Amino acid sequence: MGTELTFCRMPLDRASTLRKNQQWLDEKLNANDSRFYFYWRGKYLYLDEKIFVFNREGSIDKLLNVLNTSEFNKIITENALTFLGTDNNVAIFVCDLSLMHDVDLKKWLEKLDLINMKFIDFRNSLSLLNQQQGAILSYAKALIHWQRSANFCGSCGGKTKAMDGGHRMVCTNDSCQKEHFPRTDPVVIMLVEYQPKSGPAVCLLAEHHRIPDKVFSTLAGFVDPGESLQEAVIREVYEEAGVDVASVSFIDSQPWPFPNSLMIGFFAQAQGMDLCLEEEELRSASWFTAQQLLDFNEWGDEGDAPKLPRKESISRLLIDLWCEKQLSVTADVIGK
Template sequence: MTLPRTNTFSGLSLILDRLAERRDELDWVAEQAADVDARYILLDSLGETYLLPGRDALRWLSAEERKLLADTPASFLGHAQDRPHFLLTVDDADLALELETQLGAIRLSLREAGLLLPADEAGLFAYAKGLAHWQRETRFCAYCGSPLQLVSSGHRAQCTNTVCGRMHFPRTDAAIIVIVEHEGACLLGRQAGWPPGRYSTLAGFIEPGESLEDAVRREVAEESGVIVGEVHYHSSQPWPMPASLMVGFTAKAIDPTIRLRDRELEDARWFTPEQIVDGLRHGSFGVPSKLSVSYQLLASWLRLRANLELDALIP
């Protein structure tokens, strides 16, 4: 099955069975790893992976090639296309470089590869990168400081202190991202370090004890001064850069007055579809990366409000 290209990295459940209930069955996992059809995605210490040059495809390691890293534990990702999939990480920079030559591959980051790869491979890369980041960052127990040991095929980490024995699980930082509208215009902002003319939807992290809808209202007010009323869910996107989940919303302003408060944004403006079209035509307006749910929020809004396709508008 080929995944639809909606939000990048999304839709993985259509082709992947994570088989989470079997991660603790060591003999079964070992059988999967020895399967001749097993394949392994390899990530270096920066979270970059290996691609086939000029092919826009992952350079998977076969079960036989897995012997190149025989001493490296593998994390079970699940079954896709009736094949077991695993993650391998290589922290040694010299070895990572050597493997490029051995595998006839190049290394790219998730940002670089996200739109080059087929949707299923982009999603698997994102999954592997998020898991590898958590493994690399979660080395010691947050309760007693003792070293942790990866268990459950790499999806849990257990404290080695028998008195403590706490279990640690992968964490995801939830963030909202929203396109706000008012009287036929949408609210977009820009940060100072962005390329000239680029604007994007507003976003921010969820705070403790806060609903997603309340986070939308707070973040929009904090960043732009605009007061939001109605909030509706749009879609979500895994964003393991390094460990986020972007939850997309649409919202309506009840007070559209822009008052930049904390200077997180260099500028914020209301844009009509006509202004966006003119800005794209003259090069004075830049859209967010197609990799992001922000792009999809803007594209969806333009389609709904003006029957315009953002892809067709970009030169």
């Protein structure tokens, strides 16, 4: 697949070897050309609806004459920094301000004295980002979430400290010193299809309790320990919908920073259409033809009409690919 999914196509060199060198990291932290994003509780800093990137040269946003550089240096020094990688040897960092109280954050923004500078929720700002920016910021968000969850050692409960630019947490308890590394949770997500003996193929979409009413999405679930991806697809489809799956084919994958998953997409061939729903997971589920899905509204549209998942999700990619395939087949049949 050509990976055009949101959060894919990371442009940075992660510099996994160099980030272990503290001297090199310190030099990059103080370099004039190093770039810094600013994060606060799930939001990033924007200026005039554009993601804000600071460097001490002022070359990124050409604002050196109005930026309070000393104020930025102070905030960078006093808050947690995570090294993200390099872009043509220029170091990229994210500064996590999440420990700042709302009032203190507001005062800091007022000191900067820049109109239209504000923090915007990452999920709600995706339309303001290009493909590469989305990949970088999702990476940063996932790392910060993991760091927050690893502030204390899972083995002894001791305090941990960040190493390798925030990519490793080490227990400070001398009798433990356990190392902790970022975790990614694998999730299978699958479009289940069925081909009746006559008539068009249909796919299974469901209303999940965790998303708004009238949004129909694909099935999904976490991979269990000791389970292959294909086995997880078969199990999840049966557990959630009572449908037996005959075959599974991989389509694409997508990092998903809400909070730290890897979505692994499949098409799954159902052996029948009878449904037995797991009501704790699903409000409803139905089989739809590609033609029916063309009449669905978009996520966020008003009204009671059925809606498709968000365009940035792999669930939407699976649905769109399936519809494209089915409508192409229909067109070929009509053409003959």
